[in-house]
Amino acid sequence: MDPLNAGKLNSFFGEGTVLKGKLKFKGILRLDGELEGEVTSGDTFIVGKSGKVHANIKTDNLFNFGGIVGNVDAKNKISLHAKSSLRGDINSPYLLADESSFFEGSCRMPLEKRQQIGKSGKGALLAPSSASIPSPPAGIAQEDYEEGASSSAWGKIIAILMVVGALGAGWYYFGDEYWPVVKKAAVQNMPNVAADYTTDPAETAKPAEPVKPQEPVKKAEAPKPAKKPEPAKTAEVTKEPVEIAQPQVEIKKKEEPKPKPQVEETLSETDRLRKEIENKPFDPQPRLKLVFNSLKGNNYKEAIAILKESVEALPESPELRILIARTYQKAGREKEAQKHFLALGKIDPGSIEARVNDGYGRLDKGALQQAADMFGKILEDDPENQRARLGLATVYSRREENDKAALECLRILEFDKxxxxxxxxxxxxxxxxxxxxxxxxxxxxxxxxxxxxxxxxxxxxxxxxxxxxxxxxxxxxxxxxxxxxxxxxxxxxxxxxxxxxxxxxx
The missing domain is CATH 1.25.40.10 (Tetratricopeptide repeat domain)
Known part of the structure; x- marks a missing residue:
């Protein structure tokens, strides 16, 4: 098997490749390595068996044979193949999922897009009622694509054989009285297939002759005359499994729900948030909630450890960046805080913290009056900016204006002791x-x-x-x-x- 099918691919990243950032491409791209960031395409994205993707994906078509963590917006279709996994929310008019694939998240399937694709004929490969296994899309090897489809086809064949066997057994024991019962049940529960499977042999046109060869089998297997009155007894016996089946269902209801509340009770708020972070690695909100939980208990070291990990994962998040800077600052790590405040100024040059950075730059150069003027203007706009007030206190202290410096420090401590x-x-x-x-x-x-x-x-x-x-x-x-x-x-x-x-x- 050629895993690349290179003749049909436009781009390919093999196993061992590690990509971080935004990936944009045209045509068909297959990834067997690792990717973290964001994917945008107007064509087809294929994740191979060894592929691992932590990204939000926007494409026309997605074929997944590996592992994806992130939200997927597919204009045409999403196909989840055998042993693949996808954790995130999906939005696509068509979805194919093999029975051995794994999906966790929400699914939205816009009807208007299905109608558009149906009119254009682009969705034909995804028709669920198709009897044959569709050809794989360009860039996917036939073996990989048929793996999930073949398992589904065998499941259907086995199910049909079981139904035919059950019908034959019922007819053998009950004779002609069995067919009206079956027909009634089929019409009530399976109206779409009732016509195919519930026709009474006596009602079928004279081509019922193929059934006649079964009569010798009946006589050969049950030659004893005593077996003809036994259908009534067997009818009584058949009632017993129905009665036994009910307590079995009740036992399941009693046993299965019990572990669920126990698991929920054992999950702490911290564990729940960490699980949410695993499911939504690019969402800063659960990370922020986890940090605030630590800060409520005055556990600054734990909060800083969480923030360091979060900033490494989402370096462009201004919410995480300002929180780690202010947490470092309040705990006394002023030099570490300054690094993050400067990074925040680059992310958002128009922010008030960028102005405070400018004021400290003037202070470091010895331009005390300029620094004092800048800190004063910032405090007019944001009286609760404790970092600017501390800068003003530092200016007064260097000027030996100790009373003014002490007053600014006391104002800070009134706000945060x-x-x-x-x-x-x-x-x-x-x-x-x-x-x-x-x-x-x-x-x-x-x-x-x-x-x-x-x-x-x-x-x-x-x-x-x-x-x-x-x-x-x-x-x-x-x-x-x-x-x-x-x-x-x-x-x-x-x-x-x-x-x-x-x-x-x-």
Whole structure:
């Protein structure tokens, strides 16, 4: 078997190929590798047996032999072949699904498109009543395509043989009285096929002679005269399976529903959201809900771990990007937060956070007045932007306008009492002035509640212990800061200052 059928394909990506991003193509393309992103085509997309696709797909025709996770919008048809899987919502006028294929999601089949395709003749290959196995579309090997169709055909043949066998057995035991019963049941339950299978042999035209050869079989198999009165007994016996069948159905009803509520009860909200993320990997909403659940319990480390994974999966999502930046910022990881705020500014250059980035750029260059003006205008538009207010507090602190700096920090803490950068900044302002040292110590310790390995925050706490003449604690803390930032000479100078003070103390 030639898996590529290269003579009919326009494009082919073999097993081992890994694609990420947006895929647009014309003609017929087959993928046996892996793809993550988005697929757009006006023709035919084929996913081979080894193909794995995590993408939303928009095409005319889709033939799936592998695994797809994502929504599919097919203008003409979708075909799910043996042992293939599709998790996502589908929209197509025609759908072919082999009995061994797997589908999980919702299905929409627009009637108007079916009518258009029917008029144009494009949907002929998908007619469910077709007796023969349709030819495979261009680019699909005949073996792959017939695998699902052949299993369905054999299922139909076996079902017909079972029906014929049951009718023959009934006629053998009950004779002519059996046919009216069968005919009545068939007319009620299968009106479309009643005419084919319920005609009484006595009512058929004189060509009923083919039935006569069966009479010798009847006499040969049941020569004893005692068997003729037995139909009444067998009729009584046949009632018993009907009575037995009812309790069997009741047992199923009692047994099957029980595990379902038990499974639902054992699923926590976190597990439910993680399962939703697996089913909808490109939807940021379940990821955001999972993060908010962690933040409700003040579990910032868990929330950040979820956000890091989510941002890697959906790097262009502004909702995820701003949430990870603000979570890092509140927990005290200001440098990591700054990276994500800058990335957000590139995704949405007109956002207010892009303006805050500009203000911090001026602050880093020493343009304090320009930075202060920018932060002030941002706060007029968004008074609750704590990052802009912290920038304004930093400007006042560098100007030695400590009262104004402390006031801005207190305003932040009124809005969010656990905002680590404001706690650290206010503690530093008090420490440098030698004021409210015990209060400063409490503020500084709260700022390291989530992350105790931030060098700048350890330096603030060590300075407070130095001011309280607790030199051993000051030295231990500044050594931790040096271990975290060995190339920063400022912390070495702080250590020298603390050690000298301890020697003087004596």
């Amino acid at each position: 656990d905002y680590a950068p404001a706690l650290n900044r206010l503690a530093w302002i008090y420490a440098k002035q030698g004021l409210k040292l015990e209060e400063a110590k409490a503020l500084s310790e709260r700022s390291t509640k989530v992350f105790s390995d931030i060098p700048e925050y350890l330096d603030t706490l060590s300075e407070i212990h130095f001011r309280l003449e607790e030199y051993d604690k000051a030295i231990d803390l500044i050594k931790k800061a040096i271990a975290l930032a060995p190339n920063d000479s400022y912390y070495e100078r702080q250590l020298f200052k603390f050690q000298r003070a301890r020697k003087r103390q004596g």
